[in-house]
Amino acid sequence: MATFSAEVFSNEYLPEGATDVHAIVQVRATGAGAGAAGGVPVGEAAEIIIFDNSGSMTGRNLEAAKHAASVAVDQIVDGTYFAIIAGSHVAERVFPYPNAPVAMVRMEPRARDEAKRAISRVQASGGTAMSSWLMLANQTFATLPPGIRKHAILLTDGKNESEPEGNLQRAIRAVQGSFQCDARGVGDRWVVSEVREIATAMLGSVGLIADPSGIAADFEQLIRSSMARGIADAALRVWTPQGAQLLFVRQVAPTIEDLTNRRTVVNPLTGDYPTGAWGDEEREYHVAIRVPSRPLGSEQLVARVQIVAGGQAQTSGLVKAMWSNDPSLTARISPAVAHYTGQTELATAIQEGLAAKAAGDERTATIKLGRAAQLAQETGNDEATARLRRVVEIDDAERGTVRLRTDTSRLDEMALDTASTKTTRVRK
Template sequence: MAKFSKSNAPQFSVDVYQNEFLPEGGREVNAIVTVTSTGGGAVAAPQFYAAGRGADAAVALMVDCSGSMDYPPTKMRNARDATAAAIDTLRDGVHFAVIGGTHVAKEVFPGGGRLAVADAQTRDQAKQALRKLSAGGGTAIGTWLRLADRLLSAAEVSMRHGILLTDGRNEHESPEDLKAALDACAGRFTCDARGVGTDWEVKEVTGIASAMLGSADIVADPAGLAADFTRMMETAMGKEVADVALRLWTPLGAEIKFVKQVAPTVEELTDRRVEVGPRAGDYPTGSWGDESRDYHVCVQVPNAELGQEMLAGRVSLVVPGADGGIQNLAQGLVRAVWTDDMTASTSINPQVAHYTGQAELAQVIQQGLDARKAGDADGATAKLGRAVQLAAASGNADTAKLLSKVVDVVDAAEGTVRLKAKVAEADEMTLETRSTKTVRVKK
């Protein structure tokens, strides 16, 4: 696990948005917790890294080399070019490896169970090795992840990151084998996953990214891979603090209903809690660069008398300290105040209302697409209509645009839609893959 040292590190802040007022008998407290990290990350100039920062990282690139990557042949060529572009984006001093993935995982570069250290020479050697990649064989993604874990764990670094590209379904190992691999690798490195073309399984790719605290996306046209890989690697190179956890302490008698990330994507964290002491638990958030994320925390507190006030929760950002202990980066407080003022106790905080809608938006898109696949036209129309309504109300223009490729919008405000008779597979998969992307509250 990475150790955190204060020198030249990004600064974290925690802001809590809530309506702390509860009516008589009220017990549910909702808060949006905004965590912001500044003073590090991708905005740094290259010379900033040359001084030794930014090299404290290891990256494994996992490239699908299964037989389907040859249909059409441009897919394999684009995958090689994209991997080369990502290698060019590596900072000097970063440890890295390239893995070729089929029904088995093979070390493409540098080989011998090692990682290379990025410089002009090793980048060139890695790109030469990529030219030998050819398509043939099956797909067993769990084996790719386990090899990446073995290679990455050998490096004495704090940041460990994977980039995984696949074009097909994980047909050469059982879902149980993939889940076992994800369970074994989760928390050891983060991983971004990409599906290229339209022959892969969305829930498989998004499930990998979710388990590994990374991003997932579709690259429907293989020609877009190089630009996407470059962006992914730039983001990875901008991460500077690993193993950050959201620590939530609650008072005696309180019960946590849920904890979820709600921006920039919806990610359920409730079941990932690790107990760390009396009434306190950690929720993993992965690695951070210059960025801001929002979390929705819902706590059920014990009942209290009118006029009483209590601390409903303390939210802290923590990392492993250099001395083996824990370092607290920032904290915020969630409060509960009981009042007989109906206006105060019934008003919903705008942040809470917005993200409750965004979480519902992600859910109804998934339900609508599942209903559509199952041939339930009425169910699909109702759910996707509600999605259109929520996207319009919250100003989520990107999701609204994706929805308009799957349904004909009659009245967005009312959520009246008609299912399109023909939908391009890439459009449906893009909507499903990006369904959890949210927009932030308009200030």
């Protein structure tokens, strides 16, 4: 059976007049692998592989994508529902074949072989309209019974430019919450912000595959990770007392995802925030609450954070506040809160710095990326530092003194951008 545990990290002591409470809630799931979670048997999952077959994919990119799709098919566990979609300016179901009586079939050896045969016949043509890809995936998933884990992989190599402006955003809103989607871009002609918008809304990851030769390994890992999740869906449930204001709810590890605006009301004091499917893993959430200040010596429960799966609360973490005039208590900074506050600012600084650089505003880009270098140093994010060094010369990381490099490739900038929301854990 799957079990969840929660641990809260915060400084619960507030000085006189203080109102804001910040807490990191660490949630761990065990026994949640596929087949181990209560009520979720092996095979009750569905996978759709969506790959770009627009004209820009002609040649090596399409051949690599087709190979990767076949590799991914091999990783789908027998009994899992699956389908393959090819996307250009229109979306086409490659397998099951368009004339098949069902939109998805369960994986078994003959279906696996036939799916690979269908993938091998795909040709490149047309433009890129990702809204049609998402809508077809949603329609396909909708043919399944409720309660099944639904996951997709989306691969593109280009910009979404074959449909009216706003179509993609409308499609994302229409399918949000119906399935999860990990999105990948191959090469340097796609737009990170477009693909990130899809992945973020669909509770998935965004990633850069610099060379087509890397698609297969990435697809293989994504399918393996998806197959290992046994909890179809879970929500972070946050209760706050009357008179409190919930400032924000964010996932901060392993990646940063702002969940604040995705609240589903349970009752006037309680809301659910989607977290998607779970395997055996650990995630961390930053919850910020504003409450009216209370007299010195007062104590208050300012939030109760739970994980809800299968309609039942699985674990709880309590966020408390105590007002004190002891500066040795109130001056303490929770290492976890400080760390993830810095990591969130780091992601913002990187994205804003790269946007300024693309717009030709070198002064703002230097300031923002300098702050990013400083934050990466402070939070021990060595991966971010290494990626920053390919975009800027870091003269003094502690002070955030950098110079823009003149030999930076677009791939270097895209690699920094796509990885900007990946965080490091708090140093023990």
